[in-house]
Amino acid sequence: MTLLRPPAHPAQSRRGVTLLSGFLGSGKTTLLRRELARTGADAPAVILNDFGHTMVDDVLLTTDGERPVVLSGGCACCTRRDDLALALAGLLDSEQRGGAPRRDHVIIETSGLADPGPIAFTVAHDPVLKHHYALARVCVTVDALTGLGSIEHHEVALRQLLAADELLVTKADLAEPDDVDELVRRLHQMNPSAGVSVTANGELLRAEEAVSARRGPAAPPVVDATHTSGVSTLELVVDEPLDWQAFSVWLSLLLHARGTDVLRVKGVLDVRGVGPVAVNGVQHVIHRPEHLGVPVPPGTRLVFIVRDIDTELLERSFHTFLAID
């Protein structure tokens, strides 16, 4: 059982990238060390970014004498984006020179102060890297003891939480079980598009799927679920197949006009004439939609997490665009 599991489609030619994010001290490195110990010979390549020049984690994460690529001295989301691109290109270079085996999975452990959005942008839009790497998922650690406090007091911790495909509650053995249950409930409420796993010392204790992945009646919109001013969650549900052109025009205009206030977009669309399509976006970065080859229940369910946007107006706008003749 791996917590930072490889991409869902290992057969594809591009290498899957997992972003491992989480606020300072939330247990990213512990989790990654356990993950590397579990994967053994199939260990993913690791790129490590930390805030500060003194590195200790690269030593902790060394496997079989091979050290991870280290970017130090700043967050990968701002000052070190070029370095991140160079590090990913360097992995390719090593493979092609025959110095390293091909790794189909790369884990980027980000700085505790890094916003995953711009890092995702670097992977998805670099003119060379986008042909070799695909962002598979964003995993975010949340400290069972201090996680909620960080989210409520630090904007970047909130942005990490909202960018997550999978939330990993760490240090659950140090907290009261009731407190962990309450934290899991709050995390589901704050980011209904993310699964939540509870861990201790890098080992999985239990896993719960995302609220938005559960079938049944749509949950009502959750307003200010994060206790952070202006952040709201909206789940858009459409029973009939929708028109892709109307939807893509609507979403692209939304991101153009309000991109900085759209923190997360995730869901499955039932596209007329096409079938189910997964849409996933972190802030203004929308990944290339994925045609789903597996059967899924009919209908569209799309979760938006937005800031300072009137969700009723957003829902009205969505349905108005879809109704364009």
Add this chain to the structure above:
Amino acid sequence: MCVLCYELVPEDHWSDGVSDGGADAVLGRSRYRRTRILSAVLAPYGLTVSDPGTGPHCVVADRKGAAEVAAGLPAVWQAAERLSSRRVDVLDPVLLEALARGGPAGAGA
């Protein structure tokens, strides 16, 4: 850049990532549909959208004859912002009213 016509090839955009097979007739219908929707959306801002039928471009124009060639949706919105005196916004009540009244041209220009 295309070596035959010197046109700049736009970046891949996520909105181009969904298709139902890629037959020419289907692509043509999708393109026509997108132009029709863009026309409806930009009509309340006094703009028109037309498809010259070559390359990945469309033309955004105002009523005074100013026009810009735009390749891809992000370029369309950027052109619209330069040509219109009003900010194009997906949550603009005037836009939503115009679209709700129906008609491909947005009717409420």
